[in-house]
Amino acid sequence: MRYMMLIHHDEAALAKAPQQELWAEYAAFNEALTKAEGSTTGERLQPSSAATTVRQLDGKADVLDGPYADTKEQFAGYFFVTADDLDGAIAWARRCPSSKYGSIEIRPVFEAQGK
């Protein structure tokens, strides 16, 4: 099964993390991800302070500065994995350094029936 892994960071906790160590861990993680079949490294996003949210109501665009939801943890990036089952995806989530500074949401990618 293919899973999209959505990274949500506690930006305050992340800022306090030992940066060099964190990015070294991330480099190793990305390396492992690249080697795993069916998995792809994703994208890292700018922090939520750079986010803009748009909603359209009755043809009128409502543009708000800030992220979709102002919560403690913010959407920060994503990657894809292919795993036999949820346990395989959970193992990847635990390997991801970001799981220590927030949470990883695991979403199965919608696949057409009969595959």
Next chain:
Amino acid sequence: MTGAAKAAERAARESYGRLVAFLAARTRDISGAEDALADAFAAALGSWPRQGVPANPDAWLLTVARRRQTDAARRRQTRLAGESHVQLINDELDAAIAEQGDIPDRRLALMFACAHPAIERGMRAPLILQTVLGLTAADIAAAFLIPPATMGQRLVRAKSRILQAGIPFRVPDRDELPERLDAVLDAVYAAYSKGWSEVDGGATPPLADEAIWLGRLIVSLLPEAAEAKGMLALMLYTEARRPARRTAEGAYVPLEVHDTSLWDDSLIEAAETLLHEATAANGPSGRYQLEAAIQSAHIARRLHGAATWPAIVALYDHLLQLTASPVVALNRAVALAELEGPTAALAAIIPLADDKRMQDYQPYWAARAHLLERAGQPAEAHGAFTIALGLTTDPALRRYLEGKRTACSAG
């Protein structure tokens, strides 16, 4: 129900659970497997108790399932969702007949899927009861005091979650096993607890029996798991005392004055054997082993007058270390009262007074009331009994507590 009818129903459930597990483990589609087998299972529940269990129950169910599925497909004149299961059933039926052998037992893997951490805790027991035993949503709803329609929806949602999220049907690896097994055991024990609190039977099914049966199944499929044996032993110790916990008139009887001749010796013996097997090598380690060891010590005390209170307090110490649970702390204090007196016990529960979880926890107020009464503080005891009464729904227990409270005001 006669013994033979009960055995037939049990055989039908056994076979049904094995087949659901087998089909679902290959597709992750529990609902599909249940649909494919539903008619055959209903037919088995109807005919086996009267006509006896067929020589090969699995093959019987598969044959009926295949016939019904084929009929349905013919009626629909279409190839629909059941198709993959029809094919699977056909394959399995042919294989089973060819080999004269048994369908591989995947019920343990099914239970691990139902009790996966990604499944809401409260739904794990209902899922196991439905998929492994074939209990209806209505029966499970009655035991869990939830409207049947709500329980039905939750079961459907949980099953589709297993399919969509890709929850595996697999016995976890050694390093993961203890934690994941605890979740399965907790679910089964939750079902047992629902069964235990059923007084006088009523319309609800005997969930305690079902839970014990599941406990035996887990022990048979995972014989090296000490904690599974511990949980089964705990259920059997409790069950053994069931006949003594109410008088003929239905009044509540505390453990200390149980008529031990009413206890079920064979259940106690089975529990002792299991506990011994589980703990012989390393002593009791998990929560269930410790709780079973405590039950064993209580029974030794009541049956043979053995002085086991020090052992009981020590076991509670160990359990408290493991769980940090206020309920364990409370039970430990009650045992401590027997060793060091009610004043020491009251001192031990002082920290619990600030615990929000204890404020509406009936056993806390009942234990507190008993300790205060024994410590010679009838006025305080009266107050605690009043709060305990306010939190008690079981009529037999209410009558018992009312009697105790009246004694406090008289004294």
